[in-house]
Amino acid sequence: MAIPTPNSPKARDIAYNIHPFTNPHRHEEVGPLIIERGEGVYVWDDAGNRYLESLAGLCCVGLGWGEKRLAKVAADQMEKLAYYHSFAHRSHGPAIDLAERLLAIAPEPLEKAFFANSGSEANDTAVKLIWFVNAGRDKPEKRKIITQMKGYHGTTAVSASMTGLSYVHAGFGLPLPGFLHVETPHAYHGAHAGETEEDLATRLAAQLDALIVAEGPETVAAFVAEPVIASGGMIVPPRSYFEKVQAVLKRHDVLMVADEVICGFGRTGRMFGAETFGIRPDIMIVAKQISSAYIPISGVLVSGAFYDGIKAAGDRFGILGTGFTYSAHPVAAAVALETLKIYEERDLVAHAARVGAYMQQRLAELADHPLVGEVRGVGMMAGVELVRDKVGRTNFDPASKVGATCSDMGLKHGLIVRPLSNDTMALSPPLVATEGEIDEMVNSLSAAIDDTARWISEVDPV
Numbered sequence: 361m362a363i364p365t366p367n368s369p370k371a372r373d374i375a376y377n378i379h380p381f382t383n384p385h386r387h388e389e390v391g392p393l394i395i396e397r398g399e400g401v402y403v404w405d406d407a408g409n410r411y412l413e414s415l416a417g418l419c420c421v422g423l424g425w426g427e428k429r430l431a432k433v434a435a436d437q438m439e440k441l442a443y444y445h446s447f448a449h450r451s452h453g454p455a456i457d458l459a460e461r462l463l464a465i466a467p468e469p470l471e472k473a474f475f476a477n478s479g480s481e482a483n484d485t486a487v488k489l490i491w492f493v494n495a496g497r498d499k500p501e502k503r504k505i506i507t508q509m510k511g512y513h514g515t516t517a518v519s520a521s522m523t524g525l526s527y528v529h530a531g532f533g534l535p536l537p538g539f540l541h542v543e544t545p546h547a548y549h550g551a552h553a554g555e556t557e558e559d560l561a562t563r564l565a566a567q568l569d570a571l572i573v574a575e576g577p578e579t580v581a582a583f584v585a586e587p588v589i590a591s592g593g594m595i596v597p598p599r600s601y602f603e604k605v606q607a608v609l610k611r612h613d614v615l616m617v618a619d620e621v622i623c624g625f626g627r628t629g630r631m632f633g634a635e636t637f638g639i640r641p642d643i644m645i646v647a648k649q650i651s652s653a654y655i656p657i658s659g660v661l662v663s664g665a666f667y668d669g670i671k672a673a674g675d676r677f678g679i680l681g682t683g684f685t686y687s688a689h690p691v692a693a694a695v696a697l698e699t700l701k702i703y704e705e706r707d708l709v710a711h712a713a714r715v716g717a718y719m720q721q722r723l724a725e726l727a728d729h730p731l732v733g734e735v736r737g738v739g740m741m742a743g744v745e746l747v748r749d750k751v752g753r754t755n756f757d758p759a760s761k762v763g764a765t766c767s768d769m770g771l772k773h774g775l776i777v778r779p780l781s782n783d784t785m786a787l788s789p790p791l792v793a794t795e796g797e798i799d800e801m802v803n804s805l806s807a808a809i810d811d812t813a814r815w816i817s818e819v820d821p822v
């Protein structure tokens with residue numbers, strides 16, 4: 361990237377902003393890609409270049425950019441009641457309407473909703489609620505949380521502890537005590553020779569069982585998992601994984617928490633990943649596509665039985681002493697409600713299932729490329745993993761930056777595509793994408809992979 365001119369937006373960004381998940385020193389060298397506007401599945405940078413946003417931002421802009429109905433609802437709600445809180449028995453129409461609508465579409469046995477502003481806050485809150493309920497039923501020591509290696513649950517101190525990615529822990533002294541991680545359910549790298557998906561699921565469920573027994577079931581409160589591990593590599597679990605895991609959890613009185621921050625609202629081709637993978641969650645975390653990311657809002661949905669536990673603990677401790685100034689913010693709630701209405705009116709989940717099947721079929725064509733180890737996915741989420749050795753399934757050294765290079769090549773072909781760990785190129789376009797736009801996305805990715813292969817032959821990375 362050229363050296364930014366003084367006082368340009370790039371120079372001022374370097375001067376004033378600290379970016380999440382970015383190397384600060386390198387940012388000073390390369391500067392930002394400044395995105396100025398969006399329409400449908402496309403965004404434009406400040407030089408007027410158009411990109412197909414194959415990740416819907418951070419897997420969140422389900423409706424694509426430029427949905428005027430959401431802008432209008434936000435403006436109307438700001439004029440009517442710009443803010444009110446929900447502490448101490450206060451409420452307002454948008455909070456009530458959104459909770460009712462959400463619970464009408466949520467899987468059984470979810471019956472009550474608590475709102476926050478981000479996926480991290482919602483996961484943090486879920487853990488606190490679990491601790492609160494167990495303390496209320498005289499089991500204060502039942503508080504350990506088990507998650508999966510490569511699972512992503514956020515970056516607050518608690519949700520980062522749940523996250524199973526070392527780069528989220530490094531330098532922060534995390535995970536906190538009492539947060540445990542089990543093996544990633546990924547057949548491509550994790551299955552033993554001759555092991556079927558079912559065998560792998562059986563082995564992983566047995567490992568979970570052994571961990572709970574070793575820790576003492578009286579100390580283990582919950583298992584939290586994304587239906588599909590998204591940020592950790594778009595990893596679809598082996599067949600029967602959740603069925604077998606849930607049998608283990610039930611045996612030990614351990615709660616099942618589904619983190620649907622990415623999978624929720626159509627991403628997997630059903631309304632929730634829980635439906636796609638047969639999960640019956642005691643608690644479900646929602647965010648991102650709940651408002652198509654037009655405004656921050658998240659939710660913790662809990663079962664009736666769990667809510668009874670909150671009530672009992674509330675009697676014991678006086679109040680439920682947790683929540684946020686912006687919990688169920690009226691503007692955010694109104695925008696989320698309108699988003700859910702649009703999903704329904706346009707039958708967007710069925711559209712995502714149909715276009716998702718097409719997207720998986722088109723991406724599968726890349727599997728024969730010498731650089732591609734695995735193409736995996738479900739619905740409108742997928743990962744294309746680039747490998748050094750196809751037969752041995754060996755990845756490049758992360759320092760070689762093969763995924764980042766492919767992402768840079770993508771920009772040259774008008775595509776924003778994000779590299780995840782193991783050089784997995786992640787794809788989760790807006791749910792509104794058409795088959796024609798999927799063709800464009802796959803063709804651009806294919807060209808970027810070809811360019812990356814050429815670059816590899818020149819620089820010979822390890």
Ligand SMILES: Cc1ncc(COP(=O)(O)O)c(C=O)c1O
Nearest residue numbers: 478479480512513514619621622
């Ligand atoms: C599955 C999952 N859970 C939680 C989070 C954290 O959400 P947020 O970044 O809104 O805090 C993310 C973010 O990508 C996520 O993918």
